[in-house]
Amino acid sequence: MISSKSNKQIKLIRRLQTRKAREETGLFVVEGIQAVVEALAYPDRVEMVVVCPDLLTSAIGYEAVRRAAHAPDIHVLETTGAVFESIASREHPQGIAAVVRQQWHHLEQTGRASDPLWVALDAVQYPGNLGTILRTCDAVGASGVILLDAAADPYHPTAVRAARNAIFTQKLVHTDFDSFAHWKQRTGYQLVGASGDAPCAYRDIAYPLPMILLLGSEGEGLASQRRALCDAAVSIPMRGRSDSLNVAVAAAVILYEILAQNP
Amino acid sequence: MISSKSNKQIKLIRRLQTRKAREETGLFVVEGIQAVVEALAYPDRVEMVVVCPDLLTSAIGYEAVRRAAHAPDIHVLETTGAVFESIASREHPQGIAAVVRQQWHHLEQTGRASDPLWVALDAVQYPGNLGTILRTCDAVGASGVILLDAAADPYHPTAVRAARNAIFTQKLVHTDFDSFAHWKQRTGYQLVGASGDAPCAYRDIAYPLPMILLLGSEGEGLASQRRALCDAAVSIPMRGRSDSLNVAVAAAVILYEILAQNP
Numbered sequence: 001m002i003s004s005k006s007n008k009q010i011k012l013i014r015r016l017q018t019r020k021a022r023e024e025t026g027l028f029v030v031e032g033i034q035a036v037v038e039a040l041a042y043p044d045r046v047e048m049v050v051v052c053p054d055l056l057t058s059a060i061g062y063e064a065v066r067r068a069a070h071a072p073d074i075h076v077l078e079t080t081g082a083v084f085e086s087i088a089s090r091e092h093p094q095g096i097a098a099v100v101r102q103q104w105h106h107l108e109q110t111g112r113a114s115d116p117l118w119v120a121l122d123a124v125q126y127p128g129n130l131g132t133i134l135r136t137c138d139a140v141g142a143s144g145v146i147l148l149d150a151a152a153d154p155y156h157p158t159a160v161r162a163a164r165n166a167i168f169t170q171k172l173v174h175t176d177f178d179s180f181a182h183w184k185q186r187t188g189y190q191l192v193g194a195s196g197d198a199p200c201a202y203r204d205i206a207y208p209l210p211m212i213l214l215l216g217s218e219g220e221g222l223a224s225q226r227r228a229l230c231d232a233a234v235s236i237p238m239r240g241r242s243d244s245l246n247v248a249v250a251a252a253v254i255l256y257e258i259l260a261q262n263p
Numbered sequence: 264m265i266s267s268k269s270n271k272q273i274k275l276i277r278r279l280q281t282r283k284a285r286e287e288t289g290l291f292v293v294e295g296i297q298a299v300v301e302a303l304a305y306p307d308r309v310e311m312v313v314v315c316p317d318l319l320t321s322a323i324g325y326e327a328v329r330r331a332a333h334a335p336d337i338h339v340l341e342t343t344g345a346v347f348e349s350i351a352s353r354e355h356p357q358g359i360a361a362v363v364r365q366q367w368h369h370l371e372q373t374g375r376a377s378d379p380l381w382v383a384l385d386a387v388q389y390p391g392n393l394g395t396i397l398r399t400c401d402a403v404g405a406s407g408v409i410l411l412d413a414a415a416d417p418y419h420p421t422a423v424r425a426a427r428n429a430i431f432t433q434k435l436v437h438t439d440f441d442s443f444a445h446w447k448q449r450t451g452y453q454l455v456g457a458s459g460d461a462p463c464a465y466r467d468i469a470y471p472l473p474m475i476l477l478l479g480s481e482g483e484g485l486a487s488q489r490r491a492l493c494d495a496a497v498s499i500p501m502r503g504r505s506d507s508l509n510v511a512v513a514a515a516v517i518l519y520e521i522l523a524q525n526p
Contacts, residue, residue: 128391132509132511132512135505135508135509135512136508136509136512137503138503138504138505139499139501139502139503139505139508140502140503141502141503162509164505165504165505166503166504166505169503169504169505203523236402236519237522238402239402239403239404239522240400240401240402240403240404240429240432241401241428241429241432242398242401242402242427242428242429242432245398245399245402245515246395246398246399246425246511248395248509248511248512249395249398249399249511249512249515252508252512252515252516253515253516253519256499256516256519259500259502260466
């Protein structure tokens with residue numbers, strides 16, 4: 001039972017709230033009963049389960065701890081309430097968390113046949129939007145998300161929470177725009193960009209697979225250099241006073257049209 | 264120039280971060296240049312503009328302050344950096360905020376002809392989701408959102424931020440489920456519920472206006488008592504491992520099908 005907030009492993013977990021520590025270690029944290037149960041469906045990726053008996057009241061939670069304790073390479077830590085609260089990123093923590101290894105893919109490991117649909121994101125800033133896009137990608141059967149240049153971290157706690165299970169099911173690629181452009185040209189994926197000022201409405205074109213849907217950042221939309229690489233650009237009709245949608249909403253609206261055309 | 268964090272008006276603004284104070288006063292806070300400019304398009308609703316010369320560097324921001332100072336009933340406060348940071352809900356504040364009067368509508372003030380499309384939300388919990396739904400409602404030309412029973416506060420800072428301009432353009436109604444049910448029966452709006460287990464896919468039915476799209480909470484979806492009131496229930500196809508979408512994403516996917524059918 002760990003009762004010191006300066007325990008070495010507790011300090012590591014706390015540091016994982018920073019992007020720097022996540023990148024240095026290749027680890028991230030999931031919190032809560034449902035998230036830990038989902039992580040344990042990928043036991044090879046789970047490094048550690050942290051449980052706080054003073055906070056954890058759920059039988060499902062204890063069953064997850066029991067399974068983790070029987071797995072060969074998963075470390076189980078018990079902590080006091082004060083220590084657990086020092087590592088939790090939410091209020092009212094459920095008393096269970098896990099440290100999980102990140103998984104990144106390279107464009108070269110992907111294939112047109114096995115990966116017919118991707119979302120590429122240029123400079124998306126908010127982890128919550130990125131996580132929500134991952135969740136929608138899972139729902140429409142996409143392969144994953146390609147993050148271009150500077151982008152939010154999909155392993156940020158807010159992104160992990162918004163993604164739900166999709167943080168495990170979706171492939172994540174991080175690359176620079178030039179490598180992406182070369183790969184797209186070589187592999188022949190269709191690239192469709194979402195852009196508020198595109199004259200073509202998103203329901204008025206065909207989306208033959210394999211394809212990639214490209215979206216820009218929350219503030220700026222799709223930069224013209226990015227748009228030049230696209231085979232087509234589409235916009236989403238707007239009837240109100242605002243001139244843009246939330247980026248995760250825009251992704252979902254177009255992805256569901258792609259799914260409707262490719263059932 | 265206010266330099267004390269315990270100034271009466273500064274304390275009021277800080278208290279407006281709590282729901283209790285927002286409900287007692289009927290006020291809320293918008294932060295940042297864009298949000299204040301949008302608020303000033305409704306000058307009758309703006310009570311106060313707070314500016315921090317040490318933080319505000321934007322000419323557009325100062326133009327907004329100048330306009331506010333010339334409006335008959337808007338109070339302009341200047342504060343020091345430390346005082347402004349004590350009222351800001353985000354890091355790196357832009358040095359401008361406004362206190363705005365909330366606006367609520369009653370079901371009886373609405374009409375089938377002027378308000379052909381509503382979203383009703385049963386027990387939506389997260390302000391960010393509520394704000395994003397408001398933003399999408401504006402985009403599809405809906406009239407507003409009807410909040411049933413316990414629900415997140417649309418004037419929560421996170422909801423206001425996510426809603427953008429839609430916090431002003433969309434009508435907000437808060438009512439209990441029984442009143443809503445009576446009003447729906449009396450007015451003859453079609454009520455379509457979104458429910459993960461509905462056998463009918465959202466693209467397979469017609470959406471004649473006037474209608475209301477009803478969505479349940481993030482965790483629980485649509486309760487059976489709510490669903491019993493619906494004229495139809497629709498689900499959104501899912502191809503992945505997850506069994507649900509983010510509620511703001513689900514709302515957007517169905518709203519854009521409604522818009523496509525009612526161009």
